[in-house]
Amino acid sequence: MASKLSKITTGYHTFVPNQVLTHNQLNELVTYLDDQSRLAKVFLQGVGIVCGFSARVIKMKGIGLEKDTAIEIEKGIGITTDGDLIQLKQTKANAITAELPEMPAVYTHYKKFLDDKAEYEPFKKQNGLVDMWEILPGSTGSTGKLNNLKLDDKVVVLYLESYANDGNLCTSIDCDNQGIEEVQKLRILLISEKTAELIVKNDPVFVWHNIAEKYINLPEIKLPRVNLLSTNNLANLRQSFLAAMSQTVLTKLKEGYNTLYVIFGQASVSAQIDKLLKLNLNAKNLLVDFQYRYDLLADLIATYNEIKELLYQINVECSPSINSFPKHLFLGRLNETGTFPKYRHRMYKSPLSTIEQKNRSKVESLLARGNQLLTNYQVNLAESVQAIRITPSQLNGDLGTRAIPFYYSISTDLLRLWCFEKTDNLKSTFHYSYSTDLLADFPEIRKPLQFSTDEFGFYRIEGHLQLDALECRDQINSQIATYGLDFVCRIVTLDDSENAFVGFVKNHPQLEHRGGVGKGGTFVLVANKNKVVADFYLPYLVADESTAQNCCSLMECTYPWISSLKYLNNLARSTKGTQSRNKVMPKNYVLQVVEYRINGQNLINGATNIVIPLSKIFLRRIHSITEALNSRFDKGLVFDFNESQKRFVITYAKEDSFVLRVRDITLNYANPTYTFSNKGMFRNNKVFRPDAMRCRDLKKYQAAFYEALQQKIAPVNKDDDYGKFNEKWKKWNLLKERLPDHAEIQRLKLTRMITSVNQLPAEIATTVRQLKNEFQGIVETQLQFKLDGDWVNGEWVNSAMLDYYKANKKNTHDDLVLFVSLRKYLHSETGISKLSIYITNQVYNNDFDELIEKYNSFADIYFGAPSGANAISL
Structure with a gap:
């Protein structure tokens, strides 16, 4: 029988005095009212299981019944996509109070079910109907006990069998008859999981919202803290930040965003995910914005976690398909063991009565924001820096509640996507930011320090990178005095000849980079050769030590x-x-x-x-x-x-x-x-x-x-x-010196300290030649390549060494095994060593991006001169 809402009655006749009513006019009115009632339930309330309907297998208790299997179904209420309200409950009289308490429905028998009257479309397959068994509360002549039916793979289905009972020729047209009987009979069915899978494939509402497994498997991602304990020069400081941006974190982030893009059917999914890893970390020795790149990763993680927090709270359908489950509801598997049931309809709510629609819109906005962060990241110090500016913000909370950082170029799209709540309230330009050109033209927005900042607990401080440290401190102190700000600014040197920064970290282990300073805290400018190269934050005041020193x-x-x-x-x-x-x-x-x-x-x-x-x-x-x-x-x-x-x-x-x-x-x-x-x-x-x-x-x-x-x-x-002192580094250097004499290294005829390109392993040399040719094909200038890093310092590991390690890793006296193990501990590297290739006579441009990504797993590509003493020409 077709769904009631497959054909909606849009009009009806009104009645006049002494009118002779026809059956068409009466049916028309009844159908119209019924359609309106069904439409109101489906589109203004929602569809699915409202509550209850949990099903489980039990063992009967009583004389002679201990071994009998039964299925118990809790009372509940649900609405199908055809607007049918399904209710299931059972009452049992209380002999003492004569009350009728509601009890779970219990079923002990079953019989084969053939849907030969309603011929329900979702139960059909190419060669007939799917296999179904109806469960019953008691025995009839054609039933069997549930003990005899395999229940391990069964799914419970509530089915409202709907059909017109035409009767026979006499009764159907008899004037004394009340018309054709419309049968609505609730059946409790069991089907196999394989059958359930076939049915839900044609259920678009269920398919879209069936994300429980994906939601559970989304990786947990936290921003790693930067380890500053061994930082005694600028190169070490850069490396500390890049070490925190580990490949493990980036891989998790890629997996997480990829899952989210698939769920929401985003176009160009692969391109979006590629952008997530396009942080240009290959230029690590030349980066001046290494802290901002770390901040970008923090913003992407914050956005991802906001999406994850909301993902399972978006069970809303604006206009559910009436063909999804018009006459049935899935209650789930009988042997459910997971956190979330696999074959069970949830309640898919209407946007009218819940906040789920707003959650869904916010998730889609956050996904777009993640893409926008990558698109708009830009740190061009020569063009972007106008002056040192202090912007009120928040230290914690959702990213959208904070000021827009300096390292994003402001666009109307970014303003629209930065904070969903502000955009929803038509205030997409009411943000705080270093750049104010596109913000609302109000002094409170463009010059916020001139007004009360009581609701803010943090100040973003930007525009100081690569400037003179003393001049920066003076400018910041001037703004502190002008606007009465509650923090202090200090300078700590990071020069190779001094260990002031090391001592400062030792005495202030809470030091971390946040792009600014909290109220009542200390903003620390790190200076190298009198230029600001980094900034940090302490949550407390540090007195000026210049007088004491x-x-x-x-x-x-x-x-x-x-x-x-x-x-x-x-x-x-x-x-x-x-x-x-x-x-x-x-x-x-x-x-x-x-x-x-x-x-x-x-x-x-x-x-x-x-x-x-x-x-x-x-x-x-x-x-x-x-x-x-x-x-x-x-x-x-x-x-x-x-x-x-x-x-x-x-x-x-x-x-x-x-x-x-x-x-x-x-x-x-x-x-x-x-x-x-x-x-x-x-x-x-x-x-x-x-x-x-x-x-x-x-x-x-x-x-x-x-x-x-x-x-x-x-x-x-x-x-x-x-x-x-560091005993592990001492051991690392000792192993590096002894490794060339290892029997396996000599058997493989490997040169540890590469001094010529001819000494590279054959498979490496072949890929190097291919890489050089492809990079050379982009520009007309004859490119000059140099090799630096692990391969020329004797610290590299290739596939043969890894195979040896895996086969002998229990031998703690083997130098090669110890070397690979200690490499993992000190360098957080477990795979084959990448090459560090420098292009010394070419400035980086976007034309190289595709090749950089292509060879990302093989080599880090830098543009500039290598800093290592052992670098060789390729």
């Missing part, structure tokens, strides 16, 4: 240490050998600080023990002691050890006086006490060695000065023999 002259004094290096070495090595049978050997080196005064002020109240594991002494000897002292007394003298002179070093303010009394109590509490002071060194209060130094006591102890002194010159991770 310049208030005093420094004095550096050296002394013999109280213990010999031989003693320390033997003590540390005791943990590695066989333990003594006579007494228990110590696990820690213990230095007791008996007295510590600066300018007469005590820094300790009673004796203080400094406990250092002997494992650290074994690796770093006296440097582990000086670092422990600096860490424990971070507002005091600065301690170090001079490796060449083998002497203990104390740095202090020239005019200050100090006394430091210590003794080694690791093995014996009766050891002598040694005193270090600005007047000499003493052993048990007697002169240990004459010292000609003299100091005048002019100042009291200043904690702020010594805290700043610690930050500026306290050694970080030093080692007696290897300078900056």
Whole structure:
């Protein structure tokens, strides 16, 4: 039988007094009213399962019934796309109260169902009807118990069997008969999952909204934090940001956006996804906007997560197809084990009564915004920078609630897509941004600092990159004073000759880049050769240290240490050998600080023990002691050890006086006490060695000065023999030196330090020649290529080495296995090493983009001169 709404009655006749009514006129009125009722339900309320209708297999309980299988269906309500309201409930009398509580419907028997009367179109297949079984609450002559029916692969379907019962010739035209009977009978059916799959393919509403599995499998993506702990020059700083933009994160982002584009049927899906990875990271050694590229990745992740948050809340249909499920509802599988049921109609709501339509529109807007971010990203310092500007914004929350960053070129499309809520309220130009040309022409929008900023907790600061650091700070401080802004600006140098930035990070590990500063925080300008190369943010105020650092002259004094290096070495090595049978050997080196005064002020109240594991002494000897002292007394003298002179070093303010009394109590509490002071060194209060130094006591102890002194010159991770300490890097260099002698490397006849293009493996050399030819075909100039990076530094890994590693990775004594494993830990690289190819006589332009993408997995392409000392010509 055809759906009621397949042909809608649009008019009817009105009646007049004494009119003789025909059956057509009466049927016309009834059909019109019925159509309007159905249309209202389908298009103004929604279709699908409103509530209930959960189905499950149970075992009957009662005498003789324990082994009987039954299907229990919870009461519920649903609406089909033909406007039929389906309700299912069962009542059971309560003998005590005579009430009729609603109970789940229970079915124990089944029979084969043939839809021979209604001939429902979705149940038809090429050679007849699909296989269906009707379940019943009790036994009839032709039924069987559910025990005998396989239920593991069955899907429950509510089917409203609708057909006209014409009767026989006599009754259908008898004047006493009430007309043709319209039968509406609810059937509870079981079908196989294979049959269900065939039916839902022709259900456009179900197909579009069947995204539960895709939603669950969307990758979780968070922005990696930049590791600044080992950053002591500009190249390291760039690399720290690029390491955070790992291939793992980019791959997840590509997968996530690709899934979203497929769901929403976006055109040019592949082109959109390619843009997501087109961050031009190949130019990493030349980038001045590496922080902004990190910000771009953050914005893409934020947009992706906003979409993901809304994706499962868009079950709305503006005009559902009436042919989707006109007379049936899928209730799901009987053996459902997943988080979301596979074959079950949800409630697909009308836009009139819910916010789902707005959610769906917002998701589509956010997808378009992701594309727009990539299209509009642009940092042209020569043209874009007009002045240093401070723009009120938000630190957290949805991206659309924040100011539009400096690194996007403003367009009407970007303004429309930046914040869905503002555009929905006809305020797409009411954003804050560095560029104000296309914003609403109101002072409150274009000059926001002239008005109250109480609702904002963050300031974007932009336009300072590559400018003079002192001039930038002066301009920012001027705006702070003019507009009464609640933050401070500081400069930290990042030059190869100084470790000020390393010390600053050590003392302020909360440092991070956010493109500005929060209220009550510190905006940190990082200067290299007096030019601003980066900026960071601290959530608290950092006092100006210039006064403290310049208030005093420094004095550096050296002394013999109280213990010999031989003693320390033997003590540390005791943990590695066989333990003594006579007494228990110590696990820690213990230095007791008996007295510590600066300018007469005590820094300790009673004796203080400094406990250092002997494992650290074994690796770093006296440097582990000086670092422990600096860490424990971070507002005091600065301690170090001079490796060449083998002497203990104390740095202090020239005019200050100090006394430091210590003794080694690791093995014996009766050891002598040694005193270090600005007047000499003493052993048990007697002169240990004459010292000609003299100091005048002019100042009291200043904690702020010594805290700043610690930050500026306290050694970080030093080692007696290897300078900056990092045991894994030491091991990496050792393995790199030993690898050429490895049996597998010699068997494969591989050259580790490539000094000529002829030494490249054959498969690599072939691809290099192809790459050069294709790049050369773009320009007329004869291009010059150079190779730098892992392949010329002896750090590369090829497929043969990876195969060897996989086959022998349990052998922790194999140098090649250790090399590949440590490479993963230190460099986060697990695949074949890419080539770093430089085109030295050509400026980058967009014509090269296609080839850069083509060879992205094989080589990083740079435009400019290589910086490595081992670079070779290709």
